[in-house]
Amino acid sequence: MSTTEAKQSPMKLKLRVLHVIRLVISTVARFFFSLYYGTEGVKISEITDDILKQPAVEVARRIRNKEITSVEVLETCIRRIKDVNSALNCFVEDRFELALKEAREADELVRNGTMTPEQLEKEKPFLGVPFTTKDCMSVKGLHHTSGVVLRKDVIADRDADVIRLLKEKGAILIGLTNVPELCMWWESHNHIYGRTKNPYNTTRIVGGSSGGEGAIQAAAGSIFGVGSDIGGSIRMPAFFNGIFGHKPSKFIVSNDGQYPPPVTDLRNSFLGTGPMTRHAVDLKPLLGIMAGENSTKLKLDQPVDITKLKVYYQVSNNAPLTDPVDPDIVTAMKQVATFLERQHNIKIEEKNIKLLKKSMPIWMTTMKEETTFEKYIMTKAGVGNIIKEIFKNIIGCSGNTLIGLLTALSDRSGAQYGTEEYNYYLKLRDQLEKEFTDMLGDDGVFLFPTHPTPAPYHNEPLVRAFNFSYTAIINCLGMPATTVPLGLGREGLPIGIQIVSNHNNDRLCLTVAEELDRAFGGWVEPQKS
């Protein structure tokens, strides 16, 4: 043992011991999970309709050029949803009738020549294109539960800003997809709609909170999706389901109409509402629409010269209590670096940003608000009531999920909103943001794992709770980040990375995502895995 190690502080030693204990628990748990789920698993059917494999921009082009009707596209989506949903349980509420009416109107607008195809492309670029969104997003006339049993009968009376903006540009909403209880976990399971399963292997999770959306996009049940992300809720499901997902820069896309609403400005800066797609080429145009009047701040039309970018990468955050990054992911990331270096003559620099080690406590602490978690999911607050619900959960008669209750307990522990410790972590956050801003400047992108492992088994996130720190820390920085799929790993599950750029430089990470989609093949059809 070296002298420096011998001199380690008791705190460090404690962390080490905890780390080993966690490793043992997660390894033993994996063994039992594999025994439990090993022989299970349902295959979904092949995608037979070519239109479902096309980018949204291409579907839109075909509709306005009368090569296909919106009604045909919509009916194809509805068939596909019905086909896969018994296996995946990702789609929770439909508006098929209303959507069909809107599709007929879209077709009528194309047919009667009120607008030329050029006019349509400009004013209604997604005319007739069906999409889906998660059940925490307000959509007039549909349920708005956010997976909370107390809200199972809540019906929204208006459309969230993003939904309204997309509808104005011609897109047609088909329905809602599943989320975790209060959208606050990375596994999509709740006691209203149950558990959503991964299209690549139904024994595995889809991630959360936009988990139903990740699954339906991977399975090609809708042409594009809308998610939201406060700790990785777009990027993790995109990663686990092998699609693209973009969390925009802070304060660009309106977070209006989401439950729970971000109460503080800081929390609003963490939350990003953005697109989830099978094709990278759809991300920029969709983001442009979702940003409304703020889209000019992103200069999305300004061409990006990839050869002029500075590229940085880091393969691990080296944080205690998180898994080592899967070798498949490390390899894929290095392949991306090599590709960019060789193909575009870019200099790549490996980083070791020390503060990333503190990702989890920074996120956990700065996420704290005056309203505690339990007040959203229970009628009566208090530790006693949480414990009571945990017992009820064990015997199968609580409306709350176990993880929801454990989150409520953990929300009560640790540093609270406004305390000295809270302010300490706020300072660390500021420091890290400065470090990132200085590094990225106006021409930098940062490659980083989205998550250390491919999709674990259902329930397994309980013993790997902190693995989501890779996405969460980027929320704290308010920076844009795109998840890019990079094929399937050795277990036949999707792998990939995220690409981060500086505030309002979304076009940089989106351009790199488009380039990697072309070079690495992007989304892989699930049944071909």
Ligand SMILES: *[C@@H]1O[C@H](CO)[C@@H](O)[C@H](O)[C@H]1NC(C)=O
């Ligand atoms: C799904 O995962 C299980 C457990 O790892 C495995 O036995 C099974 O072969 C996988 N199924 C597919 C379709 O890859």
Ligand SMILES: *[C@@H]1O[C@H](CO)[C@@H](O)[C@H](O)[C@H]1NC(C)=O
């Ligand atoms: C064309 O169809 C649209 C959508 O149904 C309708 O609003 C518009 O009035 C129609 N225009 C003409 C000239 O019929």
Ligand SMILES: *[C@@H]1O[C@H](CO)[C@@H](O)[C@H](O)[C@H]1NC(C)=O
């Ligand atoms: C534009 O950004 C501001 C905050 O910077 C936000 O309040 C507003 O809702 C955004 N507008 C849209 C259309 O998203």
